[in-house]
Amino acid sequence: MSSHQPAPLPIANPTSSYWMHQPHPVLENFCSSEELPSHVETVIIGSGISGALIAHDLISRCPNVADKRVVMLEARSVASGATGRNGGHIKPDCYKNFASFQERHGSETAKTLCRYELENMKASAQFIIDEGLDKAVDLVKTNAVDLFLDEKAWEDAKAALKLQLEAGGDLSDITVHDKAQSEEKYRFNDVLGAVSYPACSLWPYKLAVGLIEKAMSNGLQLFTNTPALAVSLAANGKWQIETSKGHFVGKIVPVKGNVVAIEPSLDFASRPLDHTCSLQWGSDFDYMIQRPTDGNPLIFGGCDLAHPRKLTGPIGDADDSTTTPEIVDALLQFPVKYMRGWGNEASARISWSGIMGFTADELPFVGELPGRTGQFVAAGYTGHGMARVFLAIKALMQLAHNEAIDPRVPRVYFDIERRLKQKDDEWETMLEEAYSGQKESRSVPLERL
Numbered sequence: 239m240s241s242h243q244p245a246p247l248p249i250a251n252p253t254s255s256y257w258m259h260q261p262h263p264v265l266e267n268f269c270s271s272e273e274l275p276s277h278v279e280t281v282i283i284g285s286g287i288s289g290a291l292i293a294h295d296l297i298s299r300c301p302n303v304a305d306k307r308v309v310m311l312e313a314r315s316v317a318s319g320a321t322g323r324n325g326g327h328i329k330p331d332c333y334k335n336f337a338s339f340q341e342r343h344g345s346e347t348a349k350t351l352c353r354y355e356l357e358n359m360k361a362s363a364q365f366i367i368d369e370g371l372d373k374a375v376d377l378v379k380t381n382a383v384d385l386f387l388d389e390k391a392w393e394d395a396k397a398a399l400k401l402q403l404e405a406g407g408d409l410s411d412i413t414v415h416d417k418a419q420s421e422e423k424y425r426f427n428d429v430l431g432a433v434s435y436p437a438c439s440l441w442p443y444k445l446a447v448g449l450i451e452k453a454m455s456n457g458l459q460l461f462t463n464t465p466a467l468a469v470s471l472a473a474n475g476k477w478q479i480e481t482s483k484g485h486f487v488g489k490i491v492p493v494k495g496n497v498v499a500i501e502p503s504l505d506f507a508s509r510p511l512d513h514t515c516s517l518q519w520g521s522d523f524d525y526m527i528q529r530p531t532d533g534n535p536l537i538f539g540g541c542d543l544a545h546p547r548k549l550t551g552p553i554g555d556a557d558d559s560t561t562t563p564e565i566v567d568a569l570l571q572f573p574v575k576y577m578r579g580w581g582n583e584a585s586a587r588i589s590w591s592g593i594m595g596f597t598a599d600e601l602p603f604v605g606e607l608p609g610r611t612g613q614f615v616a617a618g619y620t621g622h623g624m625a626r627v628f629l630a631i632k633a634l635m636q637l638a639h640n641e642a643i644d645p646r647v648p649r650v651y652f653d654i655e656r657r658l659k660q661k662d663d664e665w666e667t668m669l670e671e672a673y674s675g676q677k678e679s680r681s682v683p684l685e686r687l
């Protein structure tokens with residue numbers, strides 16, 4: 239599928255992820271009633287983390303259960319999209335993109351975009367604790383470490399930090415480590431240096447489903463296996479939900495990611511990593527957490543250059559019913575080659591794929607749809623929704639209720655009309671630059687595998 243074609247509905251027989259192996263016993267496939275209600279106040283399309291947070295916010299705003307005419311439609315089983323298949327990580331991107339953000343949006347917006355993800359991570363963790371969901375989702379507050387395996391990437395990272403500092407950015411949460419420190423402290427080989435900062439790991443499927451369950455006990459109606467097939471204006475001026483085509487064709491592009499749950503070697507089982515990781519190969523990266531329970535598997539995703547069509551291969555691919563064998567192999571080879579004391583082999587407990595929504599400017603669309611009063615969108619997180627969604631949805635709900643919007647949320651997220659008007663060919667060029675210009679910088683280290 240090309241990036242100009244509308245994304246299809248989620249396909250019917252997806253791979254099963256590590257996270258979805260403990261499905262919710264009731265809500266996995268659930269409809270609140272036999273028939274859909276014919277008239278409701280709000281329809282939420284999708285039961286991922288965005289929909290779950292919207293439902294939670296809407297329901298908690300409405301004290302009277304009878305007024306809560308809120309329906310959630312989910313095309314497949316509950317939270318079976320990106321939220322049920324990601325890397326289990328809230329890892330703020332807090333410095334690496336500073337130079338490109340600064341070039342595109344100026345220093346102030348670049349500082350806000352970088353700071354935002356740290357603020358969002360802290361607010362998300364606090365929200366999970368306040369909601370009493372921290373144990374259920376295995377929330378671990380820790381540090382993420384970006385480990386640099388590519389000379390240019392390491393130089394670019396240091397340059398980005400310098401630029402951000404010069405622009406008056408707040409780097410108080412960020413620590414830089416030299417080669418010896420990085421290899422010793424974080425148990426990796428061939429690392430040039432590292433940058434660490436606060437992050438969390440968690441069970442994202444359980445978070446979304448936990449929030450939906452809470453909202454349901456207060457009136458939310460959930461309909462799984464019920465795709466929305468169109469959204470149109472009825473004669474009475476109300477929105478009518480039937481189909482899903484429209485505004486974002488070519489502007490949000492599906493991109494397939496592969497993840498493997500790898501059994502830990504003896505050393506890593508007895509002494510699990512106490513941090514999360516991101517392996518920096520150039521302008522692209524792979525991501526890893528080690529689970530705190532359940533036999534401590536590594537959850538490791540990325541390795542897109544191993545795709546037969548290199549980095550362009552996953553772009554436009556909306557099929558999460560298969561994994562890409564070359565990528566799964568590369569993910570399995572990584573610990574043997576790079577993790578200190580790992581041993582000679584790595585085996586997969588389970589491997590799966592998931593679909594992300596990428597935008598050419600690498601930022602999500604959040605807000606009301608131009609010319610469609612009362613229709614709101616939060617999408618196109620560009621593989622980084624866990625690190626962006628929480629405060630963005632809070633701000634979306636503030637916007638929908640004409641309230642003051644949290645100033646920490648970058649205003650450019652809401653700039654939908656201007657970004658949608660950007661010509662398709664310009665957007666396409668930006669998309670190519672953003673996601674396939676990474677080939678060169680990634681080719682060196684991956685060839686070493």
Ligand SMILES: Cc1cc2nc3c(=O)[nH]c(=O)nc-3n(C[C@H](O)[C@H](O)[C@H](O)COP(=O)(O)OP(=O)(O)OC[C@H]3O[C@@H](n4cnc5c(N)ncnc54)[C@H](O)[C@@H]3O)c2cc1C
Pocket residue numbers: 247248283284285286287288289311312313314316317318319320321322323324325326327328329464465466467481482494495496497525539591592593594616617619620621622623624625626
């Ligand atoms: C492999 C992979 C790795 C990732 N790694 C990270 C990471 O390390 N860090 C990070 O921050 N983020 C990561 N992400 C991204 C993150 O998971 C997403 O940005 C986030 O989960 C998006 O949440 P969402 O609720 O917007 O979308 P989703 O979770 O995809 O939810 C949308 C839901 O809508 C449903 N749906 C779609 N169309 C319709 C329709 N017409 N009618 C009804 N239902 C519909 C889908 O079935 C789906 O359940 C990763 C994603 C993947 C796939």
